[in-house]
Amino acid sequence: MPRSAGHLIVETLTAHDVERVYVVPGESYLDVLDGLHDATVNTVVCRQEGGAGFMALAEGRLTGRPGVAMVTRGPGAANAMIAVHTAWQDATAMVLMVGLVPVDDRGREAFQDFSLEGWFGSTAKRVLTVEDPDRAGDVVAEAFHAAASGRPGPVVVGLPEDVLVKRTDVPAPTPRPLAEPAVSSVQIERIRRLLGAAQKPLIIAGGDGWLGSTGGDLARLAEAAGIPAATDWRAYDAVPHDSPAYAGWLGYGRSDSLARHLDEADVLVFIGCGRSDVLSEGFTAGHGATTILALTDPDATMHSGRIDEFVLTSPRALVSALETDPAALRGDRTDGWMRTLAAEQRRFATPRPETPDSGVDLGEAFAVIQELLPPDRICTYGAGNATLWGHRYLSHHGPGSLVGPRNGAMGLGVPAAVAASLIHPERQTMAVCGDGDLLMNGQELAVAVAQQTNPLVVVVDNGRYGTIVLHQEREYPGRVSGTDLVNPDFAATMRSFGGHGERVEETSEVRGAVERALASGTASLIHLIVDRQTTPPSTAETAEEVERAS
Structure with missing residues (x-):
């Protein structure tokens, strides 16, 4: 008709x-x-x-x-x-x-x-x-x-x-099937030989395509083979963080120790991502190792440097092919290398008090958030230094639990949280935004209320574009300009939309605010006031490293 x-x-x-x-x-x-x-x-x-x-x-x-x-x-x-x-x-x-x-x-x-x-x-x-x-x-x-x-x-x-x-009167077409590139047995055997002979291999998982059981299956494979598994920037949910193989993430805010290990590795296995700019410290790290690349992109668009084995496939297909014989990937390697990297990441992800001169201690605040939010939460992020506390201290237990802009676009956190709440209404969604980031697309808070969703938005407010301030202090010491912000009362703004909003100026107030927000049953926002001089947590793993670096 x-x-x-x-x-x-x-x-x-x-x-x-x-x-x-x-x-x-x-x-x-x-x-x-x-x-x-x-x-x-x-x-x-x-x-x-x-x-x-x-x-x-x-x-x-x-x-x-x-x-x-x-x-x-x-x-x-x-x-x-x-x-x-x-x-x-x-x-x-x-x-x-x-x-x-x-x-x-x-x-x-x-x-x-x-x-x-x-x-x-x-x-x-x-x-x-x-x-x-x-x-x-x-x-x-x-x-x-x-x-x-x-x-x-x-x-x-x-x-x-x-x-x-x-x-x-043309009928609606049926969806076109997607091709699943096959993994050849010859390539799998070459990969097994390379990993079986390696003493310090490292898996790096990233990109999309980690839904369902794929991340958990990769973690079990890595554990059985004694291979540490790290993730790319803002793909932290690709590997469950409670896995004995999880080694942390590469890119902005990564631990100094993992960045060193990237250069120590003798075989690197990239699954779903490549050796990109951010992952490789600006195309400078991790280029010397034997490299196995598994992508659905035949052009390897965002990969730099050597490729010794290129598998045109999805994460799911590669993991399925390799997990049939994990012992062949181990060779004579012990678990020492894997355990070292995993232990370093656990120490790195342990919140530390920061004792600011004023305002909220973000190390303690995110420890409270980690404790109170359910394990199956979905975390969304905007861009900027304010997100780094969440990246470091909030754990992920499976794929499909993180949305953040890998290209560094500001303004994604709130709209992504609204969408996540619609896609998974049975799960708690939380957006982490800086004060500069929130108002890029903060108007979508109205959509959260209109759609009767209940995301929690955490706003870190230091009254400036903090990431740019750090660059200015490094390149133009003492000449910070063009980065100051005058902010509204974000909590009052949330309430004006019909949601729950709270302003928090002391660390002791965080727990109660989070508990009330989660119990509100509606979209909520917690406005964290922090010291103007607050900078991201050190990327050093331990106090000894901090002292050594200084």
């Missing part, structure tokens, strides 16, 4: 089992919004396109299926660019649908017209436009397939408003 191309698009979303779309409505795609009126898809109305895009990214990260955001042309698409860039560098599947001007108005400086390909061509895997109503469903199906296949990433789909209202 004929219906509009816009309605066909909604049918295609339903056929792809899309449960939610994150939208900022616009007149350029009214017919799609009309199709959503009667659909089973939950239309999550957002307050700004950057927030909608970040929610879609979180959906992709936590489910393994592309998240969907819908925005309007011109300025709306411009606001969504930050999420597209994050999904591109993070290798996370998402689909951004953008309403466009009518076809005949293109290139004539029509109201809010712009070049979809020109803006997104270098930052998305594909840029597609629905030009024919009969192909509207096929274009959307192609977008989903492209976003999730190979190296995951963002795909942008243009929706000209005049094409959307044209009639078609």
Whole structure:
């Protein structure tokens, strides 16, 4: 039966089992919004396109299926660019649908017209436009397939408003199957030989694709083979932290000892990630070891340096192939190397009192948060130094429990927490944000209340862009400028949205505030006031290292 191309698009979303779309409505795609009126898809109305895009990214990260955001042309698409860039560098599947001007108005400086390909061509895997109503469903199906296949990433789909209202009787297409690259027995045997002969091997897990039992299976494999397993920056949930093999993370805020061990390792096994800029200390560390690389990206886009064995496969497929004979990976190696790295990480992750001159002691505050939040919590992060206490002191017990911008984009924490609460309403979600980060997309707190979700947002407030201050003090000592902030009462802002908000100025107040927030049953925010001079915790593992470094 004929219906509009816009309605066909909604049918295609339903056929792809899309449960939610994150939208900022616009007149350029009214017919799609009309199709959503009667659909089973939950239309999550957002307050700004950057927030909608970040929610879609979180959906992709936590489910393994592309998240969907819908925005309007011109300025709306411009606001969504930050999420597209994050999904591109993070290798996370998402689909951004953008309403466009009518076809005949293109290139004539029509109201809010712009070049979809020109803006997104270098930052998305594909840029597609629905030009024919009969192909509207096929274009959307192609977008989903492209976003999730190979190296995951963002795909942008243009929706000209005049094409959307044209009639078609073409049925909605079925989802295209994704290829699962096979691991050859010859490659597995070579990997076994390399690891069996190694004395100091190190597994580094990262990227997306660690859902289900994959992370736990990798941990058990690493334990049986006596290989420490570390993770990439903001992929800390890939390996359960209670595993005897867990060795911590590489990248910003990592322990000094693990950074040294990266250069000591004789065989490095990268699974789902590569030897990237942040992981390798700016392309300087870990380049001398024999390198095994397992990726779904045939171009190894973010990997630097040598590759001795390249397996084009997913984390799940590689772990399954290797776990059939973990003894072959061990050789004559004892557990000493693995135990050393794991013990160092346990010491590094033990909260330490920081005794600031004023305000909240963040070491103690995050120890309380670690204690009170349930083990299956989902943690989301914005960007900046304020997040490092959470990275270090909050543990993860399985994949699908962390969403953070690996490209360092600010403003992701709140929208990601809202999306996580919708995806997993049975689990507690917590966002960790700095005061500079929160107001990048803090308006999405209104969406948390509107959707009746209950994320907890923890805001670390030192009244400045603290990360930039550290760079300024290093490069231009005594000449800090352009980094001071004047902040509102964030707790009062949360209450004005209809949620629970508390301002905390003393460490002794943290426990009660967290308990009340978790018991509130609604979206909540804890505003932590910290000393203006607060800096991230030392990356040294022990007091002896601190003394040695000084």
